[in-house]
Amino acid sequence: MIHRRKWLSAAMAAMTAACLPATAFAQEDPGKSNIGHVSVAVYYATNGDPAVAGENTKPVTEDMENQLRGTEKLRYKHYRLLGRDVQPLLRSYESWAQPLKPSDEVLVRFEARSRPTKEFTGLDLELWLSRKKIVKMDVRLQGNRPLFMLGPEWRGGRLIVAVALAQEEKPAP
Numbered sequence: 001m002i003h004r005r006k007w008l009s010a011a012m013a014a015m016t017a018a019c020l021p022a023t024a025f026a027q028e029d030p031g032k033s034n035i036g037h038v039s040v041a042v043y044y045a046t047n048g049d050p051a052v053a054g055e056n057t058k059p060v061t062e063d064m065e066n067q068l069r070g071t072e073k074l075r076y077k078h079y080r081l082l083g084r085d086v087q088p089l090l091r092s093y094e095s096w097a098q099p100l101k102p103s104d105e106v107l108v109r110f111e112a113r114s115r116p117t118k119e120f121t122g123l124d125l126e127l128w129l130s131r132k133k134i135v136k137m138d139v140r141l142q143g144n145r146p147l148f149m150l151g152p153e154w155r156g157g158r159l160i161v162a163v164a165l166a167q168e169e170k171p172a173p
Contacts, residue, residue, distance in 0.1 A: 036089040036116045038123070038141075039166035040097035040108045043068065045076035046157030053080045053155060064162075067146065074148055074160060082159075086166045089116070089123075099161075105130055106151070108163060113138065121165055127151075141165050 043060065044053040045068065057080035060068070068074045083099040087110075094111040098104060106129060113122035120140045127135040127149055139147055141164060151159030 033091045034088040035091050035112060036121060037086050037166040038089050038095070038097065038110055039084060039086045039146075039162075039164050040099045041084040041146075041162045041164075042082045042099045042106055042151070043160040043162065044080045044082050044154065044157050045074065045078070045160055046155075047077045048156050050078035050080050050157075053082065053157070057082055068148070068160065071148060073150060076157065078157075079160075089121070091115075094124075106159070106161065108161065110163070116165070119143070125163065127161060139163075 043064075044050070044057065046052070050057075060079040060081055065079055068076075068079055083101065085097040085099040085101065087095045087097045089095060089110070089112050091112060094109055097108045097110070098106075099108070100106050107127075109126040109128065111124045113124055120142045123139050123141060125135075125137055125139050125147075126133055129152065135149060141147060143165065146162040146164035149161045149163070151161050153159075
């Protein structure tokens with residue numbers, strides 16, 4: 001009788017262990033699946049000396065400079081890239097981008113409203129400055145066209161936050 005109980009206990013333990021990987025796999029959350037990437041960049045714009053932005057800034061590409069100058073309120077003589085972050089766009093969860101790492105002075109929260117298509121992606125978007133929610137909006141990001149948000153004045157110029165769909169997972173160096 002004792003051998004039978006031991007055998008039965010061992011058999012139950014083996015069956016339970018065999019079922020665990022399938023159970024763990026079945027419990028994966030489909031809402032955490034990656035359906036794209038969102039890029040958040042912070043630019044410094046000024047009509048004065050761009051060197052006041054600091055030595056760790058990067059030049060802006062000619063294409064980005066043309067896009068920035070294409071909007072009247074964003075027209076300045078000089079632009080510098082202060083930081084960029086690319087984060088996954090999750091199917092049913094929010095994501096946060098922190099473009100000025102390690103600082104959390106500028107944060108962007110976004111969440112998919114719809115599955116991305118080749119034409120556009122719908123997002124719930126929030127801009128946080130100094131741990132305060134400044135802007136909350138529903139946006140449609142289209143292809144390679146970023147959404148520009150005019151930020152606060154800084155060092156004699158202005159910060160501009162750009163949010164766009166990204167093709168790659170990590171920003172180029």
